[in-house]
Amino acid sequence: MLALARTVGLVGIEAFPVDVEVDMSRGLPSFSMVGLPDNSVRESRERVQAAIANSGFSLPPKKLTVNLAPAGRKKEGPSFDLPIAVGLLAAGGFVSAARVERFAYAGELALDGRVRPVRGMLPMASGITTGLEGLFVPAENASEAAISSPARVIPVRSLQDVANWLQGAEGLFPELPAPELTEPPVYRVDFAEVHGQLQARRALEIAAAGGHNLLMIGPPGAGKTMLAQRLPTILPPLTKTEAIETTMIHSVAGLLPEGVALVRERPFRSPHHTVSTPGLIGGGSNPRPGEVSLAHNGVLFLDELPEFNRSALEAMRQPMESCRVTVSRAVTSTDFPARFMLLAAMNPCPCGYLTHPSRACNCSSSQVQRYLAKISGPLLDRIDIHLEVSPLESKHLGPETEPGEPSLPMRERVATARAIQGERYAGMNDVFCNAGMPPSLLRKHCSIDPAGRKLLDTAASRFGFSARAYCRALRVSRTIADLEGEDRINATHVAEAVQFRALEKDYWV
Ligand SMILES: Nc1ncnc2c1ncn2[C@@H]1O[C@H](COP(=O)(O)OP(=O)(O)O)[C@@H](O)[C@H]1O
Ligand SMILES: [Mg+2]
Structure with a gap:
């Protein structure tokens, strides 16, 4: 039968x-x-x-x-x-x-x-x-x-x-109730716990608003990891489509916690620096998503960036451009989405204290150069915001000091800027925020006043921007203007955006 x-x-x-x-x-x-x-x-x-x-x-x-x-x-x-x-x-x-x-x-x-x-x-x-x-x-x-x-x-x-x-x-067998999709996420950390660090907070807010990649450089104890962990708390909540996409990847990877039907928080993945290339990118004979896909619609945090395997970092360049990963095997190739914000942190030198205000660094300049050279130019080029983080003096860290601004108002400003971008890219399938704006649209969406244009050109030649770095600075300017609710990019916006690329010149000569 x-x-x-x-x-x-x-x-x-x-x-x-x-x-x-x-x-x-x-x-x-x-x-x-x-x-x-x-x-x-x-x-x-x-x-x-x-x-x-x-x-x-x-x-x-x-x-x-x-x-x-x-x-x-x-x-x-x-x-x-x-x-x-x-x-x-x-x-x-x-x-x-x-x-x-x-x-x-x-x-x-x-x-x-x-x-x-x-x-x-x-x-x-x-x-x-x-x-x-x-x-x-x-x-x-x-x-x-x-x-x-x-x-x-x-x-x-x-x-x-x-x-x-x-x-x-x-x-x-009773009918299953429809799953609730609107519950807001709960965060275990908040920006209120971060004292001072106004520039770093601002940089993270800009990064969150435009979906930009960000690299923090600073000595140990400066608060890099602490700042990074709070980035998800200022990102807008997942839309239903995003939540489903992200859940699919986590479900296939077997990472959904028991009793969780839908991922509600933006993923925050922080793989250890010993992660293998397939672990980061995806792979295996029955291909599994890697960290770049598990971070889809969220944040991939690479702490101690120079400690990562160089080939793993280089393999990340392609998904960073295309927002997808293709894992090829003998007979099949499998595609996973990988649209993530890269957030990276590193010390300025092997001992860590090169830029410390009071502690001496004992690295030779060739050691420093070798250390920095672990981050390739093309990878650096894909990071829109470079940020130097200095440690706070201990007198600003005590319990009597004013708490910082909480995450909620920051998240609201980010959401307003994202709403402007939502309208700008309405009807485009793969573009959600300024960081993903294709070069062909820069002209249309980045109208810039003459003073702003002049400043951008001057900065580009002074800092030796590549074409990619130039476009990225323009996109960051766009995000800063969006945070201000301005249609046209002006010199103030550009000035803030280009200073986030100035570090490259200081460190990677
Ligand atoms: N701005 C700050 N506000 C409050 N606490 C801070 C700040 N900066 C550093 N700290 C404290 O120092 C600790 C170490 O910071 P961490 O983020 O691990 O530094 P890093 O990653 O740069 O080495 C944090 O866990 C926190 O307790
Ligand atoms: Mg750290």
Whole structure:
């Protein structure tokens, strides 16, 4: 007897419908699986047979063939357990085959028949064939699935649950409430905790407003890490589309915390400097997203930048330009989105104290040069804002000192500037903020008064700007003007923007 159970496969975060065809025929008892299953899918044979037996069904000793169609695409992961098991139950006549076909199934099975949660449920659920009556998923994944599934989501805890439902006990399964998408994020840190550092705060606000990359240079203890950790608190909340995109990536990577269906906070990823190139960029035989993709719609913070593996840093240049990563493997290539703000921090020299107001630095100038040379020109070029951070004197750090401005008003100013950009780039698919403005639009959107133009040209020749650095300074000027609500860029805006590139000349001669 022949049966069909529907499910989905995943490549990266792209889902594609898969039909699990099960044939049960006379012949020597055997169980074969075809249709490009990878090892994890092939192993499901053992789990499925045990789960079926332990759920109280006994499959007849026949020749079993499972085909995963389309046969040309690789199937990966344990989520095929459930559709295969249901297909077998239908082929064996335990549940109605006609009814089984009207639903989709995804989930891993334990040997005792329990259904276990799987990675990637949000993107998977978006890929089921439309027009189905429902999607059976592990209860732990149900709210995630409900966000993107075109069909009703039916949470189940065991294979027996599925069989009961298909045999007509649907009343036992209440309809899942639609997930709440509007809850604001909660932040554990706030800019109020940062004393002084007015220039750094301003630079971070500009970076947040325009989505600009930022590099902080300063001695240990200057507060670089502290400032960086507070950047997410002034970014505008994720839009629903952004939240779904980000959740898809985290779901595929298996990083959604238990009970979380949707990522609500902008990601803040801070990989250790020992991270490998695939860890940073993405990779593996079944490609997984790297840190650049996990930071999609958020912040990638690289603390102690020169300590990172040089080739990993260089590999980041391409995703920084295109906002996507393509991970190629022998047969397939997988695309992951990677639109992130790069936030980097570093000491000015190996000992760290080169620019410290009171401590002496004991590095030779060639040591300093070698240290700085770990950051390549092209990478530096892609960072719009370079910022020197000096440590605060201890008298400004005590508990009696005035707290700094809290994150909320900063976030509101950022949101106002982002709203202007939202209108400016309305209708453009891939551009959301000034940092992403393509060169072809600079003319249209960066109208600049004559004094501003003159200042920019002077600065460009004095600091030896590359064409890319010139455009980046112009984009930062645009953001500063947006923060002020000005349509036209003037000399004050430009002056502030170009000073954020002046450091390059001081350090990297
Ligand atoms: N401006 C500041 N306001 C309040 N505390 C500060 C400030 N700067 C530094 N600190 C304190 O010093 C600690 C070390 O700062 P950190 O961010 O780790 O420095 P860095 O990363 O530059 O080495 C912080 O955890 C914080 O307690
Ligand atoms: Mg630090």
